[in-house]
Amino acid sequence: MRRISFTTEHGTIECPQFMPVGTQATVKALTPQQLKDAGAQTVLANTYHLYLRPGHQTVEKLGGLHSFMGWDRPILTDSGGFQVFSLASLRKVTDAGVEFQSHLDGSRHFFSPELSMEIQKSLGSDIVMAFDECPPYTLDKKQIAQSMERTLNWAKQCRNFKLKPHQKLFGIVQGGMFLDLRQECIEKLISIDFDGYALGGLSIGEPIEQMYEVVKNVTPFLPEDKPRYLMGVGTPEDLIFGVKCGIDLFDCVMPTRNARNGQLFASTGKINIKNAQYAEDPNPLDPKCNCYTCKNFSRAYLRHLYVAKEILSATLNSIHNISYYLNLMKTLRTLD
């Protein structure tokens, strides 16, 4: 089993590793201390959201994202590309970039590869993602190929941008469900030369078999000596599959979002904590888990908090789900 680690100015990331998502400069419902206690080595933050609010220049004035959110370990920022395509409205894509309207107030903005780099430079993240186009997977091969060319052009522009000395830049592989396009994209990205490579445009609605097919067949073409990141994936099963294919890094909102909805992961199977069967259940969520939630509280209490709509429900559930994901990765790191 592949097992690399790589070092950033804010610490070493042991791989395979899962990155909790801190969209708005906070992993929802968790303090940085709780994240560390759960074993998090790195978090992901979203360029699109932080650009809109509080603004990357504000974050920079306040000493950068690490200082702003009180997180002194590595941070990866996405490029804003995926978020613009999935959240904003009235998008207009040209070779220069993307015009869009904010989901917050409808204000008009324009993201170019340069602006994405500028924002991520201001944020000061350790890992910067190249700005890419993430087209619907249903487009035909010609359209996907054209979009991929645009992504490659943008990738070059990103590579030419002068980031801060400590920042690493990852390129993003597109090419839809077409293995030959994916392979071509990888070769061209390698010739630009990035510090790591990510598989983008997956887990965006396509059948899971197709996603697995791409991950399985494309990952071997990624450089051995650079981190490999499967973006926005996924379920615990997806992570295990990805690791087997040679992926090093993952991120997904699933553990935290599910936690807030009362959907919890456990070694005994999934638990929907609002179910009446847990009303008087004195057992911990997961008897095999050593997290703060499982060490201190019963399923009955967690159900009560959820039913009573208490904020602590989101916190305790998130501590557990994040711990579950991080422990899974830790276990995978011990496998031969």
Place this chain on the structure above:
Amino acid sequence: MRRISFTTEHGTIECPQFMPVGTQATVKALTPQQLKDAGAQTVLANTYHLYLRPGHQTVEKLGGLHSFMGWDRPILTDSGGFQVFSLASLRKVTDAGVEFQSHLDGSRHFFSPELSMEIQKSLGSDIVMAFDECPPYTLDKKQIAQSMERTLNWAKQCRNFKLKPHQKLFGIVQGGMFLDLRQECIEKLISIDFDGYALGGLSIGEPIEQMYEVVKNVTPFLPEDKPRYLMGVGTPEDLIFGVKCGIDLFDCVMPTRNARNGQLFASTGKINIKNAQYAEDPNPLDPKCNCYTCKNFSRAYLRHLYVAKEILSATLNSIHNISYYLNLMKTLRTLD
């Protein structure tokens, strides 16, 4: 300055002390660990709420309230009286008790002094409050006197109820704004003999001068050798006033409720964290505060979390406001 401490099965409470409110078996947005880190020695939980949900018998089956909510320090439970009068609808009060409809689902219930004791016994709190009637302060003297007599009869019934060996029972002084009735009530409660005495029926809408007048003139009649508890009060100024009058214990939702609304206490004055003036303010909330929030985050970040409606906003703000209250009490404990 009066400075007592008293010991319960779950630890000693140094007075004067403020008790964070954990209505539904959780101090909103805070883990027990965060409460301890803020210095909390004891919390208050609400009998009315826990009776309705998850049910006191459920809590008992799960090992009692301490185990249920993961709090191993002292717990005080109120009697349910005040909550029934302020939250439930269609109340009908007789000498036997109070019939009411749940604020959750409109179901009908009846609270008697015995049931209040039974519930608090099941919860296993360290300090149990006698069941009292809390009439509007605007009633005339004759009505207040009649209500007080009912409270005294109920107090006797509560005293005759067999609680768990470790549980202490506090009597509640009523009598509205009439000092002679308050004094009479105290004398009769003392003859029943409680482990502590509380001033009830205050901070329920009356002008603050009247509340201060009652606290100032009535507290001296409370026994010197028993804890004195001013229920549901109040602002930091109210606490200072109460301590000067010889009060030992306080509880109030203000620090946590205000925290969730972005209203923060600081040595430099009150802060409304949503104000634009804090958008780029790199300073901690309160430069004199040593809490987790003030040690790790800027006003700008706290404003961002509040504006972005992040759950962490409630948590970090609550940590600070509770710390502010507890630090205030700690300081008052050092005064001669």
